[in-house]
Amino acid sequence: MNQKNQHYSTEYPDVKLKIYTISESLRRHLYIFKTATGVFSFKKIDLGTQILIENMTIPKNPSVLLDLGCGYGPIGIVLGYESPLSQIFFIDINKRATWCSKQNIKINFPENRNRFKVLTGNYLEPVIKKSIKFDGIFMNPPIRKGRAEFLKILNEALNVLKPNGFFQFVIRKKMGASYIENFINKNFPRNKYSFNILCKRSGYWVFNLMLNTAFSDEN
Numbered sequence: 001m002n003q004k005n006q007h008y009s010t011e012y013p014d015v016k017l018k019i020y021t022i023s024e025s026l027r028r029h030l031y032i033f034k035t036a037t038g039v040f041s042f043k044k045i046d047l048g049t050q051i052l053i054e055n056m057t058i059p060k061n062p063s064v065l066l067d068l069g070c071g072y073g074p075i076g077i078v079l080g081y082e083s084p085l086s087q088i089f090f091i092d093i094n095k096r097a098t099w100c101s102k103q104n105i106k107i108n109f110p111e112n113r114n115r116f117k118v119l120t121g122n123y124l125e126p127v128i129k130k131s132i133k134f135d136g137i138f139m140n141p142p143i144r145k146g147r148a149e150f151l152k153i154l155n156e157a158l159n160v161l162k163p164n165g166f167f168q169f170v171i172r173k174k175m176g177a178s179y180i181e182n183f184i185n186k187n188f189p190r191n192k193y194s195f196n197i198l199c200k201r202s203g204y205w206v207f208n209l210m211l212n213t214a215f216s217d218e219n
């Protein structure tokens with residue numbers, strides 16, 4: 001499949017199913033992943049995903065974390081390994097992607113799998129319905145679907161964060177990273193939000209936008 005078109009962003013990808021097994025070393029641990037045609041970057045981990053994983057902040061205390069737009073689940077699987085007391089949610093619209101994420105939980109975590117939950121649905125809809133709030137949301141967004149769609153996700157993500165919760169995401173410089181930086185600086189005041197860029201590498205920027213305690217819904 002040509003990854004430039006967006007066949008992977010649909011519920012049922014229209015491409016013949018072929019399963020792959022790949023291995024990736026991330027944060028100095030080796031993971032095995034099942035991937036499939038019709039799922040984003042199924043032959044090799046995407047460079048943006050890899051840069052996000054290497055630079056994201058992972059809470060060590062028990063937390064509720066979300067891999068949003070999980071694909072075959074590399075971000076959530078690393079979160080699960082590095083934060084063994086946390087509950088990890090995965091969401092994707094693509095049923096083949098969520099099937100792969102479930103397989104990858106089984107492969108990489110022989111026990112204690114109750115703390116993982118994989119949901120198929122449209123961005124945050126499945127968790128908004130259940131009123132679940134997160135300490136951290138992580139995302140390599142489908143930015144080719146347009147900035148407007150990403151800015152909508154950005155606002156929705158902030159509404160499902162706990163006090164001091166954060167949204168960390170990666171954007172390619174040539175896909176508008178500096179536009180997003182300016183948008184955040186203009187629209188998210190520093191008394192309510194903390195914002196920094198965790199890393200700029202190989203043309204990818206990793207963003208960290210945090211909701212300050214005093215302004216979260218729970219206060």
Ligand SMILES: C[S@@+](CC[C@H](N)C(=O)[O-])C[C@H]1O[C@@H](n2cnc3c(N)ncnc32)[C@H](O)[C@@H]1O
Nearest residue numbers: 008009040049069070071092093122123140142
């Ligand atoms: C750039 S890919 C990242 C995939 C995976 N996190 C990774 O890093 O390999 C974006 C993901 O968002 C998913 N996606 C697109 N539209 C979506 C939607 N409306 N709701 C949930 N997920 C969506 C796509 O299916 C795709 O898996």
